[in-house]
Amino acid sequence: MIRAARHIENVRYAIRNVVAEASRLEAQGRRILFLNIGDPLKFDFQTPPHLIEAVHRAMRDGHNGYAPSAGIPAAREAIARECTRTGIPGITPSDVVVTSGASEALELALTALLDPGERVLLPNPGYPLYNALMAKLNARGVPYTLDEERGWTLDLEEIDALCTPGTRAILLCNPNNPTGAVLDRKVLEGLLELARRRGLVILSDEIYDKLLYDKDHTPTASLAKDVPIITFNGLSKAYLACGWRMGWLVFCNAHLMPELKSAVMRLADARLCAPAPQQYAIQPALEGPQEHIPEMMKRMRSRRDLMVRRINAIPGLSVVEPAAAFYAMVRLQLPGVTDDEQFVLSLLRETGVLFVHGSGFGQKAGTHHFRVVFLPPEDILSTAFDRLDAFIREHHVVGGHAARASGPA
Incomplete structure (x- = not known):
């Protein structure tokens, strides 16, 4: 067997790594809501x-x-x-x-x-x-x-x-x-x-x-x-x-x-x-013409505001309002969640909503996150946040407060 260079063992690309599981589920007929990749052309934006x-x-x-x-x-x-x-x-x-x-x-x-x-x-x-x-x-x-x-x-x-x-x-x-x-x-x-x-x-x-x-x-x-x-x-x-x-x-x-x-x-x-x-x-x-940028950002501002409002209303989650781009890092503060990659995969398998785990980007020790891409239209975002909310309330929250018992992580 021909071995690969050892230093390549440390090469990881979290954004695409989680897609393999999503692709497996799609092959089984599941509909996946992709809130994981920063490609506007996957949604309702077009090249000028x-x-x-x-x-x-x-x-x-x-x-x-x-x-x-x-x-x-x-x-x-x-x-x-x-x-x-x-x-x-x-x-x-x-x-x-x-x-x-x-x-x-x-x-x-x-x-x-x-x-x-x-x-x-x-x-x-x-x-x-x-x-x-x-x-x-x-x-x-x-x-x-x-x-x-x-x-x-x-x-x-x-x-x-x-x-x-x-x-x-x-x-x-x-x-x-x-x-x-x-x-x-x-x-x-x-x-x-x-x-x-x-x-x-x-x-x-x-x-x-x-x-x-x-x-x-x-x-x-x-x-x-x-x-x-x-x-x-x-x-x-x-x-x-x-x-x-x-x-x-x-x-x-x-x-x-x-x-x-x-x-x-x-x-x-x-x-x-x-x-x-x-x-x-x-x-x-x-x-040349730049009109597509303010038009894009008008739509993105509305989607950002929706994301911030919905995420901050879910028990155990919080997000700092992004000032640019179309990403946000969502903080997970749920008892029992000690591995944000497993949280993201569990959410994907149960609800079909795909985020990227915060540990794939690096994060402060002892904290857990996932990255949300809020490029999709508002109806898709709303559906995704409905499913996220229901998942957390079912597995991690009792009476609107973070549960002490751990659900799936």
Whole structure:
């Protein structure tokens, strides 16, 4: 038998792992309500027609071969102009690399940055890809706590204490997946001061930057000219094109990291290019009609408000209202529930409602959560929350209060 590399044993992707059980149940004829995956196109959202036309035109015009490794000039120029519009100074097209989704952008940057055993500070809870990349690179992801009691913000003193000589970078997801939180400008400024003092790179995943409810988003790189910052973004979320796998990274204050930039460019060359026809949608996306975003967020705000109201009315559950994106981390405080993955699987098997367990994203020790995606229409959300409520009241609650006896966990 041929063994796999041992460091891959630590690669987990909770979002898709729970789908295997849902697929098994579907094969038996069960209807599953999917509140687990952040793909708006699975529900009542569509890719803007002018983006589809741009890709169609590119294919029709023969742009079906390899593209330049760092991306076509029109896309890189448009991304640089977008950075200027959002307050990030000094970006030129040469600072931009177009990638197969923001996921590949993160992988290129981390691969170029890290030697085996080196450390990156990662948000906890955080997107599972981050830890998967650490395992793949034989590097160490060190979790820093997002504080639920303070709206899922971070603790600068904790982050400072976690830094060692082997720490190379701090990774942010802002707005955050899975919590929907948005970091305040003052917190970002404190983090940049810490990075400046420690000589660290800031890796800023900002894929949800346009999906905002009541709070403004401040691009990390708009706040400092003397800290090396790499910003990640793409078309998947705000431009409703998840399957096109169109992302990018931007070297901000690139003069502070010429070797790292060169290394990323070499890696980009080695993998040839991101998909070519889809790159022709980047300029129309960033500089064309934007009406779909406020329309999307109008619907999402109503769904968010429904989710918050319903979850907070269920005994033993609570949720911090998300300020962005379409996710929330729901706190489980039910006696007998000591494993949130088993809770999620029990709920799925009995009710057909699928969430993702909080432990798949990381969480503070001693706490239990599940992530809810509130992309589905309100009638589906209402049905899912009705079933969740009934499940908890049957198995975990007596007379409206958390029961002492444990039900299925």
